[in-house]
């Protein structure tokens with residue numbers, strides 16, 4: 173076995189590989205770019221070498237620098253992870269030339285499977301079923317059009333060099349063909365520098381089912397069953413599970429054997445995945461399922477943990493053993509499936525805005541309770557909840573790399589149990605500072621289609637209504653949570669003494685306090701009353717109820733207007749706005765607190781005293797003496813801690829007198845203006 177390896181990647185996969193290396197007593201060398209100087213993968217490895225600028229072409233794709241780093245640190249082998257150089261046959265060859273072991277297949281296998289068209293010609297010879305289509309070398313326009321007409325519509329044009337869901341166009345009719353071809357070729361040349369295409373029949377109700385294969389240098393090759401990766405957006409995977417729902421033993425065996433035949437046709441060594449597109453006439457009707465070869469990915473796949481969870485095996489360990497010349501640890505007849513596993517990809521992106529990637533800082537990053545980063549144990553069953561990530565709270569998601577933040581993997585005895593665990597784990601995942609798809613993932617797994625395993629690649633479009641622009645908590649519960657959290661925070665700051673606090677508590681007279689919010693683009697107010705009997709009547713929009721709350725660890729149990737929830741609230745400054753993120757078991761949402769300092773506006777029945785809640789500078793007054801004001805109307809702007817805060821009228825009333833001028837410094841608790849309510 174190797175003593176030291178270099179990991180030519182970053183993020184979660186670099187951390188994942190390092191974890192297994194540590195387990196096996198192998199030293200690790202990380203490489204990193206400028207942007208990743210403080211990254212987690214650098215910290216978890218034993219040594220680290222800076223290889224260049226933040227852009228991948230200046231660092232993670234610069235293989236001369238990477239090979240030099242391996243030489244300088246005495247690494248014996250290079251693990252390429254996925255993406256970057258993992259499917260680059262020149263890099264694999266260069267490793268060999270430098271006397272390093274490339275932890276992956278032979279360069280010849282990478283090359284054979286590198287172009288979709290050429291690999292299909294090979295598979296045809298190996299007897300692996302192919303999607304009806306055209307994958308010839310002749311790229312004559314008229315010929316391509318004739319082939320598409322022959323195949324029939326809808327047809328799919330694919331860039332032969334494509335990957336990552338790019339360079340694909342669905343064509344619905346002969347008339348659309350020329351335009352679709354032109355745009356596909358444009359994308360292909362821009363993304364892959366090669367505009368050769370192939371044409372496939374667009375399979376109906378397609379499911380993406382792939383087979384994990386493993387070969388060794390002794391001529392053995394096995395399959396580690398299937399993964400269903402049908403839930404996709406932009407032809408990219410969102411959720412992956414194993415085993416595939418509705419799979420029969422006989423279909424599994426046929427697909428497994430076809431995948432092994434594919435691998436053997438290219439003398440495959442190491443971990444690989446043979447991707448099939450599966451046609452079905454209805455859902456959950458295995459007898460109608462027909463599978464066709466799509467492509468082979470000659471590397472470790474992002475979704476490999478679901479296979480680890482159902483087999484209890486560590487695939488990175490297998491990669492290292494095979495690369496160091498050992499035979500496969502198990503034979504086909506020893507391999508078994510245990511239970512069901514699902515992986516959710518947590519990405520920095522906005523599902524409500526076309527899944528556009530987002531950047532930002534993980535101001536809050538709380539993970540579900542899990543056996544964090546646990547490599548499946550040797551008893552055969554993996555962890556119930558596992559998180560593979562490469563980031564920590566406080567880290568930034570930069571624009572240079574992938575938008576994937578973490579992978580959440582759950583395992584259960586049945587699909588239902590795994591699903592319930594996934595829902596729970598997603599509800600415990602708390603990210604503030606970055607837009608992510610966490611809520612969207614919860615919506616998907618709760619759809620009828622996903623829950624009942626009616627899977628195909630159009631699931632997200634089909635369930636559109638249930639997935640986008642959903643509000644899981646509602647205004648009343650959200651606002652009540654923010655109010656409760658504010659009171660709780662203030663009490664904590666002020667040592668729980670209601671009589672010395674400035675939060676509206678009065679021994680005599682009823683105090684009211686108004687909170688102004690913007691929720692889904694609309695303004696709302698919540699009016700809290702500090703009643704004599706210590707109860708807290710609260711009015712949120714039209715909803716009237718009594719607010720109560722108690723602390724429970726890092727959360728609050730709140731009760732308001734017939735709703736109960738254990739909530740956690742985090743405040744995030746967004747420019748001049750104070751955005752509160754509310755997390756509850758039902759879901760998470762966000763609400764803008766318009767005047768975070770408006771709780772300054774405590775109003776007593778006897779008259780209005782509007783005070784500054786903390787030291788700051790008066791920026792401006794929006795009103796003058798004698799003005800009539802409505803509840804929630806901005807009265808003044810104060811600046812504190814480089815942030816501007818608008819102070820709004822706590823109730824309808826009349827401004828009697830302004831007590832300061834713009835530019836004045838005001839101490840905490842000083843009266844800003846006199847308001848008659």
Ligand code: ADP
Nearest residue numbers: 334335336337338372373374375378380407629
């Ligand atoms: P990539 O290299 O980008 O992963 P693939 O050939 O693996 O490209 O296809 C990506 C996805 O596109 C598949 O997972 C599937 O959802 C869809 N797809 C590919 N081929 C077909 C087809 N012939 N019919 C229907 N959908 C397809």
Ligand code: ADP
Nearest residue numbers: 181182183185254255256336473474475574576
């Ligand atoms: P899979 O087919 O294994 O599910 P995808 O094709 O969705 O994987 O993802 C592989 C892609 O991940 C690469 O093509 C690349 O764009 C991206 N990638 C490469 N390296 C990293 C990394 N370290 N972290 C996250 N994403 C990466």
Ligand code: MG
Nearest residue numbers: 336447466467
């Ligand atoms: Mg693919």
